[in-house]
Amino acid sequence: MTDNAKPKFAMYWAASCGGCEIAVLNIHEKILDVDANFEVVFWPVAMDAKYKDVEAMEDGSILLTLFNGGIRNDENEHIARLLRRKSQLLVAFGSCACEGCIPGLANLSPAGEIVHTAFNTVSTDNPHGIYPRASFDVPEGEITIPKIFPTLRTLDQVVDVDYYMPGCPPESHQIGAVIDLVVKVLHGEAQLPPKGSVIGAGNSTVCDECTRKRNVKSITSFKRIYDVEIDPELCLLEQGIPCNGPATRSGCNARCVSAGAQCIGCYGPAEGVVDYGARLIAAFASVIDSTDPEEIEAILDGIPDPAGQFYRFNLAGSLLKAGKPAWEKG
Amino acid sequence: MTTDTFEPTIIGFTCNWCSYRAADLAGTARLKYPPNIRLIRLMCSGRLDPTFVFKALSSGADGVMITGCHPGECHYLEQNYKALRRFHLIRRTLKGFGVEPERVKLVWASAAEGAKFASETASFIEEIRSLGPLNWGKSGGGRPTTEDGDSPSSVLRPQSETEEVPA
Numbered sequence: 001m002t003d004n005a006k007p008k009f010a011m012y013w014a015a016s017c018g019g020c021e022i023a024v025l026n027i028h029e030k031i032l033d034v035d036a037n038f039e040v041v042f043w044p045v046a047m048d049a050k051y052k053d054v055e056a057m058e059d060g061s062i063l064l065t066l067f068n069g070g071i072r073n074d075e076n077e078h079i080a081r082l083l084r085r086k087s088q089l090l091v092a093f094g095s096c097a098c099e100g101c102i103p104g105l106a107n108l109s110p111a112g113e114i115v116h117t118a119f120n121t122v123s124t125d126n127p128h129g130i131y132p133r134a135s136f137d138v139p140e141g142e143i144t145i146p147k148i149f150p151t152l153r154t155l156d157q158v159v160d161v162d163y164y165m166p167g168c169p170p171e172s173h174q175i176g177a178v179i180d181l182v183v184k185v186l187h188g189e190a191q192l193p194p195k196g197s198v199i200g201a202g203n204s205t206v207c208d209e210c211t212r213k214r215n216v217k218s219i220t221s222f223k224r225i226y227d228v229e230i231d232p233e234l235c236l237l238e239q240g241i242p243c244n245g246p247a248t249r250s251g252c253n254a255r256c257v258s259a260g261a262q263c264i265g266c267y268g269p270a271e272g273v274v275d276y277g278a279r280l281i282a283a284f285a286s287v288i289d290s291t292d293p294e295e296i297e298a299i300l301d302g303i304p305d306p307a308g309q310f311y312r313f314n315l316a317g318s319l320l321k322a323g324k325p326a327w328e329k330g
Numbered sequence: 331m332t333t334d335t336f337e338p339t340i341i342g343f344t345c346n347w348c349s350y351r352a353a354d355l356a357g358t359a360r361l362k363y364p365p366n367i368r369l370i371r372l373m374c375s376g377r378l379d380p381t382f383v384f385k386a387l388s389s390g391a392d393g394v395m396i397t398g399c400h401p402g403e404c405h406y407l408e409q410n411y412k413a414l415r416r417f418h419l420i421r422r423t424l425k426g427f428g429v430e431p432e433r434v435k436l437v438w439a440s441a442a443e444g445a446k447f448a449s450e451t452a453s454f455i456e457e458i459r460s461l462g463p464l465n466w467g468k469s470g471g472g473r474p475t476t477e478d479g480d481s482p483s484s485v486l487r488p489q490s491e492t493e494e495v496p497a
């Protein structure tokens with residue numbers, strides 16, 4: 001390492017699926033810009049490095065860390081705190097780190113039930129009912145596995161976060177744009193946005209990017225997308241398809257909606273939305289065409305899982321953060 | 331969880347034109363109802379953003395009462411129907427969260443119905459009292475560890491074992 005070594009870059013995955021890493025690689029030749037401008041010091045999915053290597057680094061010595069995944073166990077939390085200390089810029093990268101995403105849906109159940117489901121249900125081949133032990137003695141000493149927390153938390157519920165980059169996963173063109181910006185900043189050609197900003201996304205809603213035709217909505221029944229023939233030009237919500245576009249942040253170019261599938265909300269709450277699900281409840285309830293309680297109930301039967309529909313990506317980041325069973329037993 | 335000492339905290343949303351005046355009337359008529367409800371006046375029940383309900387519950391309320399003008403009598407024509415539909419959807423969503431839907435109640439009360447407002451409030455407080463505390467705020471739902479990183483669980487165990495899984 002010379003004195004004028006390149007700035008250091010790290011990427012980590014906590015409770016996540018690995019899709020964010022793939023999205024980063026999906027920026028194609030732009031990944032060479034990352035390599036040209038950064039020294040990658042820690043990226044478990046792409047290179048070999050040990051936690052103790054990171055622990056040995058000076059505080060603040062990593063310029064940019066992209067952190068994806070929620071905080072589900074004490075290993076996640078340890079690395080989140082470690083990388084916070086070592087990084088100048090910590091980015092909550094992807095929906096899991098920003099708002100909990102799919103792993104956050106587990107917050108509807110107590111942690112014990114999740115473990116039980118994973119190791120002892122009909123779909124699991126575990127005839128002897130073997131469960132993992134937190135610690136185990138071997139001749140070389142005691143080995144341990146991470147301890148699971150009662151609920152999953154978002155990154156900013158654990159450590160201070162500089163920027164948020166939403167998406168499940170973030171779109172490659174958005175990652176590319178952010179990398180372009182960071183490289184420009186490094187060369188003194190641009191300035192960083194204010195701390196706490198959402199980067200790599202728009203400031204409006206998916207509806208704003210959607211090219212489908214919109215009229216006055218009045219919904220008499222909610223339908224599943226496979227139950228009906230979709231009009232390719234007309235707003236999906238208008239056709240009774242529960243589309244989460246009205247509350248979801250823009251930035252994806254309305255990709256799903258253009259392909260004929262409803263928005264499921266992976267870009268998280270739009271600018272100014274406090275509680276994503278609440279915004280959707282307000283939106284959906286406003287366009288139901290009925291004033292009769294019984295009829296309203298019948299229409300709402302068309303949304304069989306409202307908590308999942310409205311909080312698919314946002315449960316851990318919502319106002320309630322978890323279901324009652326999880327917080328009571330937690 | 332129900333004890334004689336549990337005093338529920340209820341947040342009530344009233345509309346400017348009917349239900350707030352009903353509450354006012356209950357006051358001027360010296361009608362008595364328990365002091366567990368904190369009223370917030372909105373211009374219309376249609377202004378009730380579901381966010382308010384979740385915010386109330388996550389800030390320590392045990393129940394939320396939404397009130398408005400009777401159907402057909404909304405000062406803004408039909409916004410109370412919007413409140414009605416939101417109320418139904420909020421309840422269903424809360425059920426998905428494992429929260430008793432009965433913690434959210436909808437009451438129509440005209441400006442002349444002070445007595446109805448008082449009795450509905452009193453009966454709702456009793457319903458919530460029998461449901462017990464929601465305990466979201468006290469247990470810090472969704473915030474499992476203390477800031478200094480207390481270890482929340484000692485061992486992964488199947489649920490069938492008697493010990494608490496996540497401590």
